[in-house]
Amino acid sequence: MARLTVGTTQVLTGETIIPGDKSISHRSIMLGSIARGKTVIKHFLPSDDCLHTMQCFRQLGITIEYTPEQVVVHGRGLLGLTESENVLDVGNSGTTIRLISGILSGQPFSSILNGDESIRRRPMQRVTKPLQQMGARITGRQAANFAPLAIYGGDLQAITYETPVASAQIKSGILLAGLYAPGWTEVREPAQSRNHTELMLTGFQVPVEQGNGWVRVKGQQELQACPINVPGDISSAAFLLVAASIVPDGQLLLKNVGLNPSRTGIIEVLNAMGARIQIENIRTSAGEQFGDISVESRPLQGVSIGGDLIPRLIDEIPILAVAAACARGVTEIRDAAELKVKESNRIATVVAEFSKLGVDIVELPDGLRINGQNALHGVVCESHGDHRIALSLAIAGLVAKGETVINDAECVAVSFPDFHQVLRKLGGEVVLS
Ligand code: S3P
Numbered sequence: 001m002a003r004l005t006v007g008t009t010q011v012l013t014g015e016t017i018i019p020g021d022k023s024i025s026h027r028s029i030m031l032g033s034i035a036r037g038k039t040v041i042k043h044f045l046p047s048d049d050c051l052h053t054m055q056c057f058r059q060l061g062i063t064i065e066y067t068p069e070q071v072v073v074h075g076r077g078l079l080g081l082t083e084s085e086n087v088l089d090v091g092n093s094g095t096t097i098r099l100i101s102g103i104l105s106g107q108p109f110s111s112i113l114n115g116d117e118s119i120r121r122r123p124m125q126r127v128t129k130p131l132q133q134m135g136a137r138i139t140g141r142q143a144a145n146f147a148p149l150a151i152y153g154g155d156l157q158a159i160t161y162e163t164p165v166a167s168a169q170i171k172s173g174i175l176l177a178g179l180y181a182p183g184w185t186e187v188r189e190p191a192q193s194r195n196h197t198e199l200m201l202t203g204f205q206v207p208v209e210q211g212n213g214w215v216r217v218k219g220q221q222e223l224q225a226c227p228i229n230v231p232g233d234i235s236s237a238a239f240l241l242v243a244a245s246i247v248p249d250g251q252l253l254l255k256n257v258g259l260n261p262s263r264t265g266i267i268e269v270l271n272a273m274g275a276r277i278q279i280e281n282i283r284t285s286a287g288e289q290f291g292d293i294s295v296e297s298r299p300l301q302g303v304s305i306g307g308d309l310i311p312r313l314i315d316e317i318p319i320l321a322v323a324a325a326c327a328r329g330v331t332e333i334r335d336a337a338e339l340k341v342k343e344s345n346r347i348a349t350v351v352a353e354f355s356k357l358g359v360d361i362v363e364l365p366d367g368l369r370i371n372g373q374n375a376l377h378g379v380v381c382e383s384h385g386d387h388r389i390a391l392s393l394a395i396a397g398l399v400a401k402g403e404t405v406i407n408d409a410e411c412v413a414v415s416f417p418d419f420h421q422v423l424r425k426l427g428g429e430v431v432l433s
Contacts, residue, residue: 018232106180
């Protein structure tokens with residue numbers, strides 16, 4: 001069992017290139033596999049989650065070359081995948097299972113999907129139900145709500161689907177199935193979720209149309225391979241943005257960070273809390289914006305957030321809770337019940353573990369309330385197998401008095417495999433053992 005040991009840190013300085021975006025890395029393998037031609041991917045994130053996606057597509061007959069410099073996917077066209085002899089293992093990755101379900105729904109063969117303990121607890125009906133409506137035959141425990149899932153793909157028909165939850169995984173699963181149905185498949189969502197699938201499909205020359213709250217894709221069009229330059233993951237940058245804001249002497253430059261507006265909620269909220277964040281060198285590649293972010297430590301104040309902002313920072317709520325714990329006054333996070341069905345129940349796990357460190361925090365039915373500026377003290381705490389909980393606890397440990405130990409820390413490799421080296425290089429007292 002790996003553990004992270006974190007000591008009180010006074011100074012964080014320097015610059016670092018943020019590792020590749022997890023959502024975009026997954027999608028680049030998936031779309032590259034069903035495109036015609038060679039997709040060359042730069043700055044791919046070689047994390048556990050993305051490597052599971054890569055392995056699934058290799059099992060589906062795709063040749064994928066992987067070197068530290070680039071990934072080359074030898075796409076075989078919309079109907080070029082072949083049946084896997086064995087179960088497709090998605091590991092811990094909700095993105096893999098929900099998006100690949102859409103692609104497999106369009107295939108004229110059978111597939112079985114499984115993942116780890118956490119994946120087998122996460123709700124799948126949100127995507128299997130619309131895919132069944134499109135004509136896929138999908139079975140799984142409790143009416144196809146829990147993995148393992150068996151998918152018998154085939155002739156699909158286009159649908160217009162109104163999803164009750166703003167979720168890029170649901171939206172993307174349906175749009176990817178829509179690639180196999182004649183006509184336009186449309187998804188309507190209550191608030192904008194991340195739009196990486198739509199942007200990348202456009203780059204692969206698939207007709208995509210969108211408006212306020214809806215997006216649709218035209219099916220049965222061959223995707224054309226295109227080069228992909230993956231921006232740094234703002235969700236990984238968020239740990240360092242908060243770290244530099246809360247240590248006594250923080251000054252970091254985070255380079256090559258994705259700034260897609262459907263992901264930048266964390267920057268807006270940290271700014272509202274009084275953080276000192278500046279963005280420079282903004283550029284765009286294949287519709288994805290990215291730039292360099294500088295951040296310096298500043299006193300923070302509490303904030304109230306909810307509504308449409310939540311999908312734009314859903315993965316950053318655990319680390320936002322660390323900022324809130326260091327801020328003056330109360331922070332309230334509402335409309336975030338989705339946190340209960342992430343890699344762990346993040347409302348429960350944040351409350352349980354942050355309380356051990358001395359944070360004044362209570363669980364709300366759809367979020368969290370944190371009364372900031374209680375003194376934090378180092379303690380032994382648990383990741384619950386959830387990468388974002390482990391990473392958030394590590395950042396909290398930088399400002400806690402004494403040593404913080406995070407057990408079960410191998411899960412950081414799900415999204416940020418080099419975390420401890422990166423943080424150490426910038427001055428963080430952290431050891432992985
Ligand atoms: C993701 C979408 C989000 C996010 C997850 C990655 C994606 O999930 O929490 O980490 O890559 O599409 P939901 O779509 O369930 O909100």
